[in-house]
Amino acid sequence: GVRRHSPAHLHSAVRMTIAGTSLFAVALGAAVYLVVSVVTRSLPATIAVTVVTLIVAWSWFYVPLVSFSRDDS
Numbered sequence: 049g050v051r052r053h054s055p056a057h058l059h060s061a062v063r064m065t066i067a068g069t070s071l072f073a074v075a076l077g078a079a080v081y082l083v084v085s086v087v088t089r090s091l092p093a094t095i096a097v098t099v100v101t102l103i104v105a106w107s108w109f110y111v112p113l114v115s116f117s118r119d120d121s
Contacts, residue, residue, distance in 0.1 A: 073104045 077097045085093035 069108055073101065073108070076104065077101050 077100055080100045081093050081097045084096045
């Protein structure tokens with residue numbers, strides 16, 4: 049059998065976590081676009097989605113990568 053904490057198991061768990069986080073970020077951006085486009089026009093909705101996407105990318109991907117790379121040294 050496969051050990052529970054084998055490298056292959058951890059690798060697939062990390063891949064699934066990244067995929068799930070990415071899909072959640074897309075859904076979040078779509079929801080923001082829908083709400084803002086109903087209230088205002090298309091340009092403010094596009095700007096809002098861009099801002100939300102940048103915040104999500106920064107906080108969910110960049111910050112953990114930087115903090116983990118600093119912990120390794």
